[in-house]
Every structure is written in structure tokens, then in C-alpha cells.
Amino acid sequence: MQADVIDTLAGIAPGSHLDTVRRTRRAVAREHAQKSYDSLFAPADYGDFSPAERYAIAVFVAGLHGQTAIKDFYAAKLGSAGAIDAEIAAASTKGPYGAYPKGPLSKEDTPGPIHRVAEAQRKALGPKLAAAFEHVHMLVFHPRDAAPPSLQAMLDAGWTTDAVVTLSQLVAFLSFQIRVVAGLKVLAAKS
């Protein structure tokens, strides 16, 4: 059986205090966070979303969060992450920002970059991954700016609707996993 990935990334050892909390109090959440990971990274059927694409996006998401150890975990499964590292450097910023529907919340609109992959990088990554990275950057840093054209751009680049759903789950799941790991590490250091 594969080790629990959140425990691995957070450095939670068997029998430790937080291991006990996770196993005794929230055993179902622990089990199904791992099942989510397994379903995203080792599914029975990869469909239209290859393992290399999944790991490439995971490296990009972890890198955008500035989480080097988690990025390295996914990069080790991918092999070469050269073009992705360059894209992380070009795309990193701070979130969440974005605009609201026009009205009383407009005063809370926070401007920020809309990421576009540069031409040389588009060639290195390929058109499908380049389109995905533009969408993923929005999901990571300014999800409230999401709109149908961003999804259509991915469909136009060759992603299917099924794959877009899985890709959205993958980025959203990683947004969860990365935060749980970061939070548990801080708590473990204070226990």
C-alpha cells in the first residue's frame, strides 16, 4: 500500500501526535484525501489527460505556491521540469485577487496579472499544456475572474470536457493538499 501522501509531505511519522489526531478523529477525511490523490494521479483510466500532463500541472501549482518540497515531490515523478521551472518564475505573484460583478463589491476589485505563456515557452510546453497553464494560473491566484472564455481556450487547444473537469479537480485538490500540508507542518513544529 502506498504511504499517505499528506503524511509524507508534512513529515508526520507513524505514532506521532498528529498521526494520532488524523487517524482517530478524522480517519475518513484522511482516507479520502488519499483516495482523491490516487484517483487524480493513478486512476484506473487516464482518459484524455496523460500522467505527464497531470504531474506537469502539479509541479506548476506547487511552484506557484512557493512550496519547494511539494514541487520536488511531483517533479520527481515527472522527470524533467526545466520549462515548468521557467514558467513558475515568470508567473509567480500573490493572491487571491480579481474582480467582482459590477456593483457594491466593485470597490473590492483587486487588480493583478492575467498570465500569458510567452511564445518560446509555448513551444517548449506544447499548445495544450500552455493553454492549461494560463487557466491554472487563474485558478491558483484569481479564481473569481474565471469565465467561459478561459474554459473555451482549453477546449480549443485540444482538451475535452471530461479532461477539463478532471484538470479543475486536480488544481483544486492540490490547493487543498498544499494548505493541509503547510498547516500541519506549522502545527507539528508547535506540538
Place this chain on the structure above:
Amino acid sequence: MTDKTVPQSGHVVPAVFTRDMLDWLPWLEPVAADRMTERQLASLVDAARVKSDYFRLLARDPDVLEARTRTDKDIFYNPDAGLPRAERELAAATTSRLNGCIYCASVHARFAATYSKRVADVDKLLAEGVGADLDKRWNAIVAASVALTETPITFGPRHIDALREVGLDDDAIVDVINAASFFNWANRLMLSLGEPTPAA
């Protein structure tokens, strides 16, 4: 043949955070209710969710949907120890308020208000945002949720200290971490695969 989005038009767009009931309109085609496979139906966990466009859209990847749902339910509904339900919902509402998910905030503000009976404080969070002054305990939970939601994450030892100072033990702190982190998952799906409109 390239797939197409299903842009919505003609509906009312909510322009404020609210505890009112909202509907959600998908931008990608959900699986039709009468064409769901056995596996897709099982992945809904609650059979009634077959009425929801959101869950029938996510059922395109049933294994991930089911694991997501079971993670969600344990984090929020498991009554064994940890943080009271009202405050797990506060963490969810705070995360949704900061990310800007008007739909998610409406659902979890309703739950937070119902379970805490602190309607005025929940409405203050919706109206003023995550800087609203609630009370010391809620401020600590809100601040921890904010720090976990920012990218890069700014959660650190001082957040743990503040949570302990207002009486949270490690079981409860793990619930804050799980609840705020989970809504960084949920918000991104709700915000990027469709949009809210007032309930009919």
C-alpha cells in the same frame, strides 16, 4: 471535434455576498440525469444530488467526485471532538469570502449562522469582509483561515498561538486547517465551472 462551453445568459448575477439561497449555472455540459452510469450515480453519495448540475458535471470523473465528497463530509459533519460545527462553517465562509465565491459563501454563511445563532456576526463578515471585528475567538479562526487561503500561504506559529489562546486544542486546530483548506478546493470548482444566480 472540439467541445464547447455552455455560456449562460439572461440570468440575474448576484452582486453582493448574501445568506440568501442561490442556484448555480454550469459552463460545461453536465451528464444528463437519465444518462448517468451506475458508477456516476454512486459517486454522488447522496442520491438527491442527481438534481444538481454541479454534481452531475463533476460526475464526469466519478472516482474523484466520490473521494472529494467523503473528504468534505468528514471534515464538516464528523461530530467526534474538534471544532464545533458552527466554527468549521465559519472557516468555510471566511475562505469563500476572501476568494470571492459568492455561491459558497452563501451556503456556509447560512450554516454558520444556523449553528452559531450569531446571525449579526456572520452578516458582518459577509458585509465587511475578512477584516470584520467579531470576537476574539472568531477573529482568531478567521485570521487562521485567511492565512491558509492566501497564496503563498502565510499561516505560521502566531496563528497557532492565537487559536490556542482562545481555547482550541490540536483536534480543533486540525479542523480549522482542514476546513479552510477544503474550501480552497471547493471555491475553485464553484468559481471556475459555472456561476451563481438567485434561486428561483
